Amino acid sequence: MILHNKIKRNAVDIICLLYILLFVYAAASKMLDFENFQIQLGQSPLISAxxxxxxxAVLALEFLTALLLMIPKFRMAALFLALSLMSLFTVYIFIILNYSSFVPCSCGGILEKMSWTSHLIFNMIFVLLAGLGIVLHHNAERTYKSRKKAFSVLLKMIFTVGSSAVMIIILFLCSESIMHFENPFIRRYPQHPAMFERQLDLKYNSYYFAGQSHGRIYLGNYTAPLHLKSADARLRSLKAEKIVFDANGILFQKPIVSVQESFFFLKDGTVPAVFRGNTSDWKINHEIKGMPYFTQLVHMDSIAAGFRSNDGKNLAHILGVFSENARPPVKYSGKLLQKQIDGVFDTDGVLLYSEQVQRLVYVYFYRNEFIIAAKKGDLIRRGNTIDTVSKAKIKVAYLKGKKERTMNAPPLIVNANAAVCGNLLFINSKIKGKFEDSKLWEQASVIDVYDMEKSMYLMSFPIYNLQDHKMGSFFVTRDRFFALIGNSLVAYRFRDILKKEFKNGGFVQN
Structure with a gap:
């Protein structure tokens, strides 16, 4: 009997030694690169929040468990703690592999070299070892009276494993809700939701995205307003188009072109003037009359548009809608933009239109807010980006008796640019979130993706620099992301993790 108990104790010693080596090594490796470990947990689809x-807490518990395993008096309690920790880790990996929205990178140490499946098997083996250690330790130390407690030890083991599983499930559900709807400024970077596909050398950096028509992406040129280039979705062919138009004495100052399927528009808000033509022959055949002065204009169809202008009192920005067939053709929506400082710089932003869900979208440059409006200009909802800059951080100086204004200091840019496609809003953010690598922000531009229908943050992905050139403007379709970087047009192909977020329909139509 004594020899039998000695074998059990030796087996328990070996199990404890394995756990001590595992926890000390794992905790030490995490502690030596704690920032990276915290970043990896911040990117986890289970416990980001x-x-x-x-x-x-993980580091402290791993070190504590290893210490308690060295002390015979606390060995049983330490084995239960080890069983709980390894159960937590095992259930965590099982949910990652089967129920999470994406599979992140592994978490360091010896396990960093393992696949997630190997990691799961490794953890399950250690769960069994902890259970075996508890049974052997109990049997080796028990007396005649304590034999009746064997069943209670088994129940305690079942309870430990079960409560650990419930705990990680609750953390997962709570974290998902917080990350999507009450995000504490923690970005999620799934593995390659947008894959680099191809780039084209445009020779010059004077191009901008004009729109799309019949599967081709069109680029306008600031220095040659009547000349366009188009590329197919995979950037395999590049074509040139020239708009046929007689200006007839119109003093254009900043003319730009936009393309929307069968139609194209030549417009200049300083005149103001808007002309329409057909992409079949690239000839201007109609002048849209009655348009007010505008600083931005997005076409909703061949006769209707959303625009941004300035009111007559203090030149503050104001949004409105125009319809050539309506009477009156212009409707201002004065309550959409909300003044914080001067009504001009603080309300600056980019106006967009999602043709698929027929919604106007306005994204502020200097605060964490965007506006969703109906086709008639009525407010639907206000949304927030995940950063914490709720008030524009700008300083305005007034010149010439307060008749002119300028920025008194460089502003804090929150959202540099944006694009919409269907129910998804893509924003180029300039604010680094929690647990993010500074090198990434030096090497790339970060795109945050939001579901406008559900008012929720989805994910983020980087668009990497080309020869030290950062991304300028960008354009989005349902399967690709296009960016202008330096002199290049670059295409990224969306993977299923992002493509599945596009909804057919979405908002209730007008």
Missing amino acids: FASWVAP
Whole structure:
């Protein structure tokens, strides 16, 4: 009997030693690269919202468990703690592999070299070892009276594993809700939702995205307004088009072109003038009359548009809609833009239109807010980007008796640019979130993706620099992301993790 108990104790010693080596090594490797470990937890699809306290808690528990395993008096309690931790880790990986929205990178140490499936098997083996250690330790130390407690030990083991599983499931559900709807400024970077596909050398950097028509992406040229280039979705062919138009004495100052399927528009808000033509022959055949002065204009169809102008009192920005067939043709929506400082710089932003869901979208440059409006200019909802800059951080100086104004200091840009496609809003953010690598922000531009229908943050992905040139403007279709970077037009192909977020329909139509 004594020899039998000695074998059990030796087996328990070996199990404890394996756990001590595992926890000390794992905790030490995480501690030596704690920032990276915290970043990895911040990118986890399960516990992103709790990464700030989960990271130090895991380290503390691993070190504590290893220490308690060295002390015979606390060995049984330490084995139960080890069983709980390894159960947590095992259920965590099982949910990652089967129920999470994406599979992140692994979390360091010896396990960093393992696949997630190997990692799961490794953890399950250690769960069984902890259970075996508890049984052997109990049997080796028990007396005649304590034999009746064997069943209670088994129940405690079942409860430990079950409560650990419930705990990680609750953390997962709570974290998902917080990340999507109450995001604490933690971005999620799934593995390659947008894959680099191809780039074209345009020779010059004077191009901008004009729109799309019949599967081709059109680029306008600021220095040659009547000349366009188009490329197919995979950037395999590049074509040149020239608009046929007689200006007839119109003093254009900043003319730009936009393309929307069968139609194209030549417009200049400083005149103001808007002309329409057909992409079949690239000839101007109609002048849209009655358009007010505008600083931005997005076409909703061949006769209707959303625009941004300035009111007559203090030149503050104001949004409105125009319809050639309506009477009156112009309707201003004075309550859409909300003044914080001067009504001009603080309300600056980019006006967009999603043809698929027929919604106007306005994204502020200097605060974490965007506006969704109906085709008639009525407010639907206000949304927020995940950063915390709720008030524009700008300083305005007034010149010439307060008749002119200028920026008194460089502003804090929150959202540099944006694009919409269907129910999704893509924003180029300039604010680094929690648990993010500074090198990434030096090497790339970060795109945040939002579902406008559900008012929720989805994910983020980087668009990397080309020869030290950062991304300028960008354009989005249902399967690709196009960017102008330096002199190049670059195409990224969306993977299923992002493509599945596009909805057919979406908002209730007008």
